[in-house]
Structures are given as structure tokens and as C-alpha cells.
Amino acid sequence: xxxxxxxxxxxxxxxxxxRGVILGPGDDAAVLRGGLAVSTDMMVEGVHFSFDWVxxxxxxxxxxxxxxxxxxxxxxxxxxxxxxMALPAGDPELGEALQxxxxxxxxxxxxxxxxGDVSRTPRAVVLDVVVVxxxxxGGVRRSGAQPGDDLWxxxxxxxxxxxxxxxxQGREPAPAARVRFAAPPDRTGLGRALAAQGLASAxxxxxxxLVLDAKRLAKASSVAIRVRRDLVPVxxxxxxxxNRALEGGEDYELMFTAHPKGKERVLALERELSVQLTRIGxxxxxxxxxxxxxEGRQVRPGRGGYDHFADPSGNRG
Amino acid sequence: xxxxxxxxxxxxxxxxxxRGVILGPGDDAAVLRGGLAVSTDMMVEGVHFSFDWVxxxxxxxxxxxxxxxxxxxxxxxxxxxxxxMALPAGDPELGEALQxxxxxxxxxxxxxxxxGDVSRTPRAVVLDVVVVxxxxxGGVRRSGAQPGDDLWxxxxxxxxxxxxxxxxQGREPAPAARVRFAAPPDRTGLGRALAAQGLASAxxxxxxxLVLDAKRLAKASSVAIRVRRDLVPVxxxxxxxxNRALEGGEDYELMFTAHPKGKERVLALERELSVQLTRIGxxxxxxxxxxxxxEGRQVRPGRGGYDHFADPSGNRG
Numbered sequence: 001x002x003x004x005x006x007x008x009x010x011x012x013x014x015x016x017x018x019r020g021v022i023l024g025p026g027d028d029a030a031v032l033r034g035g036l037a038v039s040t041d042m043m044v045e046g047v048h049f050s051f052d053w054v055x056x057x058x059x060x061x062x063x064x065x066x067x068x069x070x071x072x073x074x075x076x077x078x079x080x081x082x083x084x085m086a087l088p089a090g091d092p093e094l095g096e097a098l099q100x101x102x103x104x105x106x107x108x109x110x111x112x113x114x115x116g117d118v119s120r121t122p123r124a125v126v127l128d129v130v131v132v133x134x135x136x137x138g139g140v141r142r143s144g145a146q147p148g149d150d151l152w153x154x155x156x157x158x159x160x161x162x163x164x165x166x167x168x169q170g171r172e173p174a175p176a177a178r179v180r181f182a183a184p185p186d187r188t189g190l191g192r193a194l195a196a197q198g199l200a201s202a203x204x205x206x207x208x209x210l211v212l213d214a215k216r217l218a219k220a221s222s223v224a225i226r227v228r229r230d231l232v233p234v235x236x237x238x239x240x241x242x243n244r245a246l247e248g249g250e251d252y253e254l255m256f257t258a259h260p261k262g263k264e265r266v267l268a269l270e271r272e273l274s275v276q277l278t279r280i281g282x283x284x285x286x287x288x289x290x291x292x293x294x295e296g297r298q299v300r301p302g303r304g305g306y307d308h309f310a311d312p313s314g315n316r317g
Numbered sequence: 318x319x320x321x322x323x324x325x326x327x328x329x330x331x332x333x334x335x336r337g338v339i340l341g342p343g344d345d346a347a348v349l350r351g352g353l354a355v356s357t358d359m360m361v362e363g364v365h366f367s368f369d370w371v372x373x374x375x376x377x378x379x380x381x382x383x384x385x386x387x388x389x390x391x392x393x394x395x396x397x398x399x400x401x402m403a404l405p406a407g408d409p410e411l412g413e414a415l416q417x418x419x420x421x422x423x424x425x426x427x428x429x430x431x432x433g434d435v436s437r438t439p440r441a442v443v444l445d446v447v448v449v450x451x452x453x454x455g456g457v458r459r460s461g462a463q464p465g466d467d468l469w470x471x472x473x474x475x476x477x478x479x480x481x482x483x484x485x486q487g488r489e490p491a492p493a494a495r496v497r498f499a500a501p502p503d504r505t506g507l508g509r510a511l512a513a514q515g516l517a518s519a520x521x522x523x524x525x526x527l528v529l530d531a532k533r534l535a536k537a538s539s540v541a542i543r544v545r546r547d548l549v550p551v552x553x554x555x556x557x558x559x560n561r562a563l564e565g566g567e568d569y570e571l572m573f574t575a576h577p578k579g580k581e582r583v584l585a586l587e588r589e590l591s592v593q594l595t596r597i598g599x600x601x602x603x604x605x606x607x608x609x610x611x612e613g614r615q616v617r618p619g620r621g622g623y624d625h626f627a628d629p630s631g632n633r634g
Contacts, residue, residue: 005436018397080335084445119359249423
């Protein structure tokens, strides 16, 4: 059973509908009556990061930024974070450094740390960051993509995975790749603008890899997604290549679908917000995700993306 | 540095006030504009529980009930849970059993599991349960106790600590003690009623021990608390003794303060809700917590309570 399957099985156990919850499991965040979005993101030392790779403050920043990325993908305005941490006994300084990192990620978007919990642990440090934000009209979901829409991605992808690959092989990553991993981009403003202007029909953050997250979006919307491989904005500056861009994950960029009529307004946002926005594919009828080369020939992708649950090796490369 | 100190230092790092957050760190939950309360509660295998003590479903139930206890202590109506879990790779059944346990705790109070996260971990299972609920008028806080108030506690205390003591000594606990640990009581209805009737001036759940949590309440309210040792409702049926009742924690009962004029209405609630409610002390001017014997002689307590961060032995007894 891989992570995706397990998450679905856990959701099936836990969820049964609710008057107070207007969006349950299966999206980037749950949405409650009154327009509050809530999500939680767990990072485990030795699985998602290593203190041989990043400093404690960087690990905290990354955990905070990753959690906030779920809010961006809903088009939400983040307001508060709660930080739970399991730490080795006798190392409060580590906890303080992690907290400073999460706080810096919160400061970037104007969200405070309003609570949390702390425990010791016999081994791996665990950070679980909860984010609460506000959405209008239920937020931008994964399920709204329509046949005929364009598929867009923000920024450049594959750089963070290049850093992980280097570390996993015992090398130091290029400085640009290290930054991509240690300091994920903030797409809060982009997500809010896409939501406010009604431009994005569906949205997801590509934390687990472009192809895997495209599959999630396709499944939630009951559509087929075609990705033009040659259009994917590969983060070559950070040592990214096409495979890492498609499968590597870790980038925390946004992927969204938009009606073709919205193209000019999307490109206007690109200029306003100084965020690269690239049309990388289209939405059609059907199911699943297909890769196309520049001549429209299809290559069916593998499962794609990194699976935090299935990989027993601890090796992220 | 003990857990209390570390929590305070982390709060000082993370918190700086916010327009959207009307109650920040330092209470049982944060409260957001619009009346939403949010809290998070982390349980680590080998620290808070062991699979030698309880089944995975019981561990999940306990984690859910513990998280929900924070809502009860705010007088909140819980609506949704989010469950993050770190699991050994290749053990999805464990995750499903934990989730079923959390769900059962949610079912008891009508709260659904609206999301979560899952990761593998190199060792100890970690469960972090987030609860979102609704409060009126900002919720019942730790900070509202007034000199002259009475101090009350729900249920009986010391039973769960007796179970932990038995397990830690390699013995099986008495069946009643085991139940106290595996299935903490639900005080949601009591918390809501105390809030709705304006009876509780301050409230906290006594998860870390009656004396330690009384100190937290005293500190938050800037008052002194006197506990009449002989009035504490010791859970003798479950093998509890006075020390465990005062220091053991794990019970998830509510402790609250109320104006003496409210006494009859508190006792009416006891009958209505079939929850034992015991007046165990009084609030005065000053600071800290004092224990009194039946003749009013004071015994100053030790630090009190169990500290999940400081104890390096893994031994909860």
C-alpha cells in the first residue's frame, strides 16, 4: 500500500460528512462552515529532511512553508499556525531553533504561531504544523477542473529534488538547489489572487511531484490531464532535469487549471506578482494523466512522485 | 528546562499578537476571530503510551479523547479533527487501527475527521490530533479565576496514573485502572454547560496532574489556589491514591473555578449530566498553589505533575 492509498483508506475510516465541515478529506485543506480552512503537515527527521542537510531553523522554516503551501493551494489567507514537536529530551535549544524557523515562514505571510504542543521522543524529531486560514466561497478545490481548461504551474520545478539527490549521494548540492529545498517559495499571494479573480477552476500544490499531484487533481475533478513535457519549466539553474521536475516533488509550487479565456489575466498576474506562470498542458475528458512530447505523442508516466510512506530506504534521491 | 518552561519559551518565539487571533498560546486552545477554537495534542509511542499497554485502536481513542479534552476545557463544541501520524513503513494496518480509535473518540462527541497527514518514521509512532471547535464569547479561559471563587474538579482522579504505574513496574493494572487510561472520560457536555451558563470563571483539563495544572491556572489568573487535600476525589476503585490523584495526571478531567453563588447550579449540573463534581478548594489573592489538610494546615506541593519533556527514563510510574 502506498501513501496515496493509505491516505484514502484513512479518510474513508474517519469521514462521514458533517454539518459543520463543508469540505472534508481529499483536498489541500478541510473547510469549515464560516470559511475557515485547516490543514496539517507532518515532517519527520530522516524521512523529509536531515540535520546533515539543513540547520534546525531551516528545517522549521521548510516545515512552516510546506504547511502554508496547502493554504496557498486553497486560495486561502493564512492567519495562524500551531506547531507540535517531538524532540530528544534535553535539547530545548533544538526546539527553539525549529520554532524560530516556523515563525519566519509565518512572518512571510503574516500568520502567527497561536499554539502547539511539545513532547520528547526516543529518536527522530517530528514537526507537525497546523495552519488555519480564511477562504471565500469554500476555497479553490482540486475538484473543479473542466475539460477544455489549460493547466498552469508556478515558478520552476525540479530544483529541490536535485538538492535531495545530491545529499542522498553524499554530495553537497549546488547553492541554488540548497536554497530551493531550505526555503520553499511563498505562493500565498498568487493563490489568493487566482481565487479572488475566479481564475483557477482547480488548484493543488505540487509537493509530491508534478505528475503525482496532477493525477490527484485529475482524479478529484474526474478529468484527463495532458502535460506537454517540453513546456515544463525545469529549474536548470538549481541542477534540475526533466525527470526531477516531473517526479521529484519538494518544490511547493502551485499547479492550477483555468479556462482559456483567462489566459491574459493569468499572464497579467505573472507580471504583477513577479511569479513565473507557465501553461504546461490541457484538461480533457477521461481520467488520469498523460505526458506528451512537443509533437503530441503520448508517453504514459509511471506512478510518479515521491511517496513518504512506501519507500523503506530512507533515500530520497 | 522542563516542559512548562520550554512551552513558554516556544510561545514567546512564535507569538506576537494578531488581528485574526483573539486568544494566542498559553490556554487549552487558541481562539480565532469568528469563535473558532483550535488545539493540537501530540502523543509519542514510548513516551505517552506503549503498544504493550494498549491496542492501536485504544491508543488512537486515547489520543482523540485527549485532544478533545482541550476543547471541553474551553467550553467549546468540537466539530472536526485532523489526524497526523508517523508510522513504521509497511504497517498501514496500524494506521487504520489508530484512525478507527480516533474516529470512535470523535463519534462520542459528534466530531468528524476532516483531514490529516501520514508519514513513515524510522521508529516511534507519533500521533498528532488537531481539534477545531466553536466557542461563544471567546471561550472559558485559564485566566478568569477570581479571589473568592471555589475550585471544582470533575470525576475521580488518580486511576489512569495507577495504570501507568502498574505497566511501568511490569504488572498488569486493575481492569478499572486500565479503562481509565485507555478510555478517558468525555467532558464535552460538562464544559459546554459550564460555559453556556456562565458558571466557570476559569477552566483547564488536568492532563498533566491536578497540582501542576492548578499552578497553570493560578499563574494565568494571577491568583493563589488552595487545594483541600482531603476533598480530592481519589479514584480508589482504580487503585488510585492521593499522590497519584495530585501528581499523576493522565485523567483528562476538568478543573474549574466558580463563584460561590454558583454552587447550587454546579450541583444541579452534576445531577443532570451524571458527572461527579467536587469542590476541592478555593481561590485567594496571591500566587501559586498550596495544599491544605482537613484542618487548614498548609503543605507546599512539589513541582507536581508529569513532564513529558524532562523525564529521560521513559518511565511514567
